[in-house]
Amino acid sequence: MSPTWVFISELVLVGLVFLMFYAILGLFLVYLERRVCAFIQNRLGPNRVGPQGIFQTIADLIKLLFKELFIIKNADRFLFNLAPFIVIIASLMAIGSLPYAKGLQAIDFNIGIFYILAVTSLGVVGILLAGWSSNSKYSLLGAMRSGAQIISYELSVGLSMLAIIIFSGSMQLSVIVESQANGWWIFKGHIPAFISFIIFLIAATAETNRGPFDLAEAESELTAGFHTEYTGIRFAFFFLAEYMNMFLAAALATTLFLGGWMPLHFGIDTQFNHIMDFIPPVVWFFGKTFFVIYIIMLFKWTFPRLRIDQLLTLEWKYLLPINLFNIVLIAFLVLMGWHF
Amino acid sequence: MGESNTYQQIIHLTDRMDYLSAHQNNEAVSLLVEKALGIEVPERVKVIRTILSELGRLGSHQLWWAAFGMDLGALTTFFYGLRDREKILDIFEESFGSRLLHSYICPGGLMNDVHPNFKTRIKELIPYLRKKLPEYDQLLTGNVIFTERSKNIGYMSLQDAIGYGITGPSGRGSGFACDIRKVEPYSAYDRVDFKEILLTEGDTFARYQVRILEMYESLKILEQLVDQIPDGDYTVKMKPIIKLPEGEYYQRVETARGELGVYVVSTGDKYPDRIRFRTPNFSNLFIIDKLARGHKIADLVAISGSLDLVIPDIDR
Numbered sequence: 001m002s003p004t005w006v007f008i009s010e011l012v013l014v015g016l017v018f019l020m021f022y023a024i025l026g027l028f029l030v031y032l033e034r035r036v037c038a039f040i041q042n043r044l045g046p047n048r049v050g051p052q053g054i055f056q057t058i059a060d061l062i063k064l065l066f067k068e069l070f071i072i073k074n075a076d077r078f079l080f081n082l083a084p085f086i087v088i089i090a091s092l093m094a095i096g097s098l099p100y101a102k103g104l105q106a107i108d109f110n111i112g113i114f115y116i117l118a119v120t121s122l123g124v125v126g127i128l129l130a131g132w133s134s135n136s137k138y139s140l141l142g143a144m145r146s147g148a149q150i151i152s153y154e155l156s157v158g159l160s161m162l163a164i165i166i167f168s169g170s171m172q173l174s175v176i177v178e179s180q181a182n183g184w185w186i187f188k189g190h191i192p193a194f195i196s197f198i199i200f201l202i203a204a205t206a207e208t209n210r211g212p213f214d215l216a217e218a219e220s221e222l223t224a225g226f227h228t229e230y231t232g233i234r235f236a237f238f239f240l241a242e243y244m245n246m247f248l249a250a251a252l253a254t255t256l257f258l259g260g261w262m263p264l265h266f267g268i269d270t271q272f273n274h275i276m277d278f279i280p281p282v283v284w285f286f287g288k289t290f291f292v293i294y295i296i297m298l299f300k301w302t303f304p305r306l307r308i309d310q311l312l313t314l315e316w317k318y319l320l321p322i323n324l325f326n327i328v329l330i331a332f333l334v335l336m337g338w339h340f
Numbered sequence: 341m342g343e344s345n346t347y348q349q350i351i352h353l354t355d356r357m358d359y360l361s362a363h364q365n366n367e368a369v370s371l372l373v374e375k376a377l378g379i380e381v382p383e384r385v386k387v388i389r390t391i392l393s394e395l396g397r398l399g400s401h402q403l404w405w406a407a408f409g410m411d412l413g414a415l416t417t418f419f420y421g422l423r424d425r426e427k428i429l430d431i432f433e434e435s436f437g438s439r440l441l442h443s444y445i446c447p448g449g450l451m452n453d454v455h456p457n458f459k460t461r462i463k464e465l466i467p468y469l470r471k472k473l474p475e476y477d478q479l480l481t482g483n484v485i486f487t488e489r490s491k492n493i494g495y496m497s498l499q500d501a502i503g504y505g506i507t508g509p510s511g512r513g514s515g516f517a518c519d520i521r522k523v524e525p526y527s528a529y530d531r532v533d534f535k536e537i538l539l540t541e542g543d544t545f546a547r548y549q550v551r552i553l554e555m556y557e558s559l560k561i562l563e564q565l566v567d568q569i570p571d572g573d574y575t576v577k578m579k580p581i582i583k584l585p586e587g588e589y590y591q592r593v594e595t596a597r598g599e600l601g602v603y604v605v606s607t608g609d610k611y612p613d614r615i616r617f618r619t620p621n622f623s624n625l626f627i628i629d630k631l632a633r634g635h636k637i638a639d640l641v642a643i644s645g646s647l648d649l650v651i652p653d654i655d656r
Contacts, residue, residue, distance in 0.1 A: 037415075041419035042423055301415060301416050303414060304412040304480070305413025307638045
């Protein structure tokens with residue numbers, strides 16, 4: 001085979017692997033959320049289809065595949081059809097650039113963080129289009145809220161990522177992970193890194209339209225927000241994208257603050273470190289990611305929802321000033337070489 | 341509709357008004373009939389009626405708490421509230437077979453005697469709820485988002501509360517002492533020691549707080565009465581067709597949502613000539629317009645939730 005064909009077949013194979021990974025992980029996350037929420041709410045959750053109900057979400061997906069794709073009167077058909085794809089592609093594009101283990105990364109950009117911020121921002125376009133083209137007041141209101149929310153919290157996400165960029169001196173995700181070989185940034189970066197981590201968690205939860213920030217689909221006010229008029233597999237796309245965005249947020253928190261696939265180390269060359277090294281990096285990565293996902297789920301199922309003005313107040317009056325001050329502090333720390 | 345039914349049949353209609361305070365609704369008509377006929381019901385009936393009313397109030401407040409949390413987006417409250425209400429409904433089911441529309445309290449006493457387990461079940465319930473009620477505070481009351489959403493939202497002054505006739509916990513959140521159990525004690529309320537919860541803030545959070553504290557007061561009443569159920573008859577022998585003597589009668593009781601009044605004009609027939617219910621939710625509804633002005637749509641959900649409206653009670 002000529003090198004061109006090798007390259008093309010490699011592209012196709014990697015693409016297929018990530019599509020499969022995306023779909024299976026999405027279904028698993030939906031299942032996980034239902035179990036976690038049932039656990040918090042004194043319920044059992046899905047436990048009939050397959051062992052412990054693990055095939056429940058697959059059964060649901062098949063049901064959604066066979067459902068009628070309904071388009072309401074006077075909806076903008078082209079944009080209505082396009083919106084779910086934009087949302088899902090935005091989250092799909094970012095998945096490939098995450099480092100799951102050493103070298104296990106589809107593409108290692110030297111501006112990895114920048115790339116992820118850029119492609120995930122596309123998602124808001126899809127949500128706005130969905131709200132606009134649905135020709136429904138609930139959808140439009142939900143989309144507008146969602147737009148205001150995502151654009152505001154993008155700032156906090158970006159700024160808390162900037163903290164780690166200052167610490168590690170690189171935007172390349174693999175370099176950031178390597179820089180945490182002898183300690184995760186959340187430990188090495190003193191209190192400022194911890195503050196950044198907390199702000200990142202809050203902002204990322206808001207960014208994914210989840211938890212106490214699910215104003216875009218506040219069901220007591222807007223029925224279901226921007227995806228009110230969607231049925232069948234188009235709705236499933238929105239649903240899946242929400243869960244994958246949550247995974248993405250958790251994976252980024254892991255990569256930036258919790259050492260990515262690096263094992264937990266204390267000191268240098270101790271017995272504890274050697275034992276930890278035996279656990280494969282992929283397990284470390286997913287273990288930490290699911291821990292963060294669990295925290296995000298805990299938010300959602302225990303907190304009441306914020307009001308839209310409180311949401312924006314939280315961002316512009318509290319998180320953003322704290323974050324800006326924090327960045328200055330971190331720059332000072334790094335300048336003096338006080339971090340480990 | 342009540343005017344073409346006998347008094348025993350009206351009992352079954354009252355269940356359907358405020359379905360969460362079915363016992364108190366039944367009790368109102370029963371007390372009115374007994375007052376009109378001059379019947380003194382046995383002690384056992386009085387105590388059991390009071391216990392049932394308080395159990396009903398607990399269950400109703402728990403369901404309200406569950407739904408209120410869900411209105412504000414805290415989905416877990418719904419399951420916590422219903423988990424505890426289930427225990428109360430089990431007691432009801434054991435004694436008289438129904439879980440929601442009881443029709444158990446009837447003129448002259450009770451439909452049938454309570455189940456032998458009645459007392460032990462309540463004795464198990466009290467420590468259980470003593471343990472579980474603080475969970476409500478942990479989950480919702482102390483939460484920053486919740487207090488931000490409810491404090492200073494939907495302010496109701498004392499004048500408004502009296503002017504609009506807001507009774508029950510909603511009125512008591514504004515400092516309106518309107519508890520019929522204190523003002524005009526009926527059944528066994530004159531011999532139990534409980535506090536009428538009065539708060540003066542008048543906002544959504546105060547109305548929330550009143551209901552939470554009332555649950556503890558209801559538990560206190562249950563604790564006092566559960567050991568004092570005397571033996572005796574569960575009903576007075578009544579004629580199959582009750583004919584009230586000519587005249588006008590009024591009886592009020594405190595339901596979980598406020599003051600329920602029944603007004604009957606009788607011409608001595610077996611049907612009431614005129615019957616009218618003064619239901620708490622009907623009066624409580626109309627202040628929403630005033631409370632919600634100047635707030636956001638999301639606050640409207642919180643305000644209407646804090647008034648604890650049951651729709652069949654408004655649109656009878």
